[in-house]
Amino acid sequence: MKKIVTSIVCIIFVFIITILVLLSTLGIETSKFNKLISDKASETKNINLDLETIKFKINPKELSLFLEAQNPKITYRGLSIPVKNVKAYIDFLSLFKSNPKIKKISLNLAELDVIQFNKLFTALKPSNFKSLLNNRIINGILNSKIDIFLTDQGKFENFISKGKITNLEANLFKELNFTNVNLSFFADKNDILIKNIFGDLEGIKISDGDIKINFDTGIKLNSNFNSKFKLDKKLLLNYAKIFNNYNFKNNINQLKANLNNTLFFDLDNTYKVRDYNYSTSGKIEKIDIELLKPVNIGIISNEIKSIFFSDLQITSIINSKSINLKGDGKYSFNGLDFLKINLENNFVDNKNNLKLDFEYKDSIELSLINYKKPKNTISNLSLFLKKKKNNIIIDTFKFEEKNNKIKINGLTFKNSKFSSIKKIEVKTSNNDFMIQNNKKIIIKGNKFDGTNIAKFLSNETGENKLETINSDIEIDFKNIEVPMSEKLKNFKLIGQIKNGRFIKISSKGDFGGNNFLDIMMKKDQKTERKYLEIYSDLTRPLLAEYSFFKGLSGGKLIFTSIIDYNKSFSKLKIENFKVVNAPGVIKLLSLADLGGLADLAEGEGLSFDILEIDMEKNKNFLKINEILALGPSVSVLMEGYRNADGITSLRGTLVPAKTLNKMISKIPVLGKIVVPKEAGEGLFGISFKMKGSKENIKTTINPIRTLTPRFIQKIIDRENKVK
16 A cells, blocks of 8 residues: 555656646647737737747746747837747736736847847837937847736736847947947846946947946936046047037147046936036056147246146046045156156135145246256145135145245235235245235345346336235345345345335345445325435446446445336436446447547446436336436437337437547637537537347447537536536
């Protein structure tokens, strides 16, 4: 009996196994469920399913029953979809009822070529995607499988689609093709996940990419991918065409980089961007930026035509609230030496914070303090700058080169004009001073190189860049280096500045050897006029930069000026001085064929009793009413102007050997002929004209001309004053 039971059980077991094997492999062919499956499929909008034969099978992995049909005819919105087979998974218990329930329908799609690919995507996607995809996909093969899940009531609940795309080629923009694209994807009604994205985008290799799209509330897109750039000028121009609404100021000639990218977009149901974030990190191996317009910075000798970066490790984050960029690597101006650079730029709500630290090897010249950085020494510069709209604050600026250091704190500009400053510290081989601005401006130090102060002041454009300064000021220098190798000690100044200009000055300095410099300025409160007086026992340090006075030595200087807004009326007087090796004077004497005087000017020099200049200035136009120089060997009277373009024009009269003329005039009869009773008639002088720029003045003379009564009167008036 036991053997019989065992045999029956074995037979039943073998039978069940056989049935399971048959059901999982060959299946049982039936047409009973054709209409059921077709009706269920038709409940999903725009889908028509036509089945011929169906096999009843079992899925041993899922332990579920399913119906399978080979090569069914499926149409979606009138589009025929090639399907290898379709499976319908059925609730086992419902088979014994009049209304069997289908839990899931699986579609195994046949391989799609590019034409079917285009049609399928334009049919599946919303209408505003059609213009993007239609005729954009050139080549590609799609392999996919779709699972459709139904509720207990047989209604559509969800779907899962997965597969891969190979050899995809698409035209994204007019000049840009995305080629050799391979990817895999997974999607349901709420999410799309695209993984393992590889492809070439016109010089950019995309690898290890993924995209996740969620449709719960609007559209949320997350993407990660690696990008390797190798772009020449032609490819970069193609990319620039995409951004033709932007004003590109720089022209990138080449770009090589390897970057890791993360992208996030949040769009509402109308595809309006609610939020976004793009971050990237990696290395820019090489980038060549040719500036459309060369940058000329006054303190460096060479203009900047191009900027190169290499081995620049960068990280950047761009979102709807801020832009943050960090970089650490090497840079070069004009393709010369590559030096270290570290930068960080953070842009938030129209506020820009820039931190910059870099090495610099080329020459730097700060003419105001007469500092020159040698060309081949490496200096370090660091900058922390804040910008909001048209306001710029240089929070910290540092310059270091060996023992030379310059530090600036709290330098502020508003609308490109200087606004304020907190502190400046300067320590170089020829300077040691500081400037501090609190309740008043204090400038003090052990030494200051003022050799180029006159040059700096003579190059004024008339624009007042310091008009926002209103403060009392104190200056205290122990030593000041001034032109012509002179030194000014114990210089002290107390003054007041209003709208960027001095309105009150009281100062004194010591040249040594009982020679002093005094400067006084006061303001008339009623007329707003300012009165300036300068007295100096030495003339050369104050006049060295002015070519007209080149070669002048000795003498004492008195300068007075009445300043009325942009106008000034000034007088300069120098007594008892000599002119030695003055090119302009020597040329004039040589043209006049006065060889003896030319030799004198090149030797011990020409002596003059006095020089008086009467002039007035209106903005950048200088009118010289009169220049009178009287001396025992030669006397000169001239007038002229200097315009805003720097062109100087002078004309006048030169009389050699004034003493000899006096002797001739005392000879009876002959003197009356040469010098008549009416002064100036019959006496000969030399007229001349000088005109041109500072570097090129043309001189012409007329050696035979009757001396004017005006000149004679000036000499007589001067002699009377002396007496």
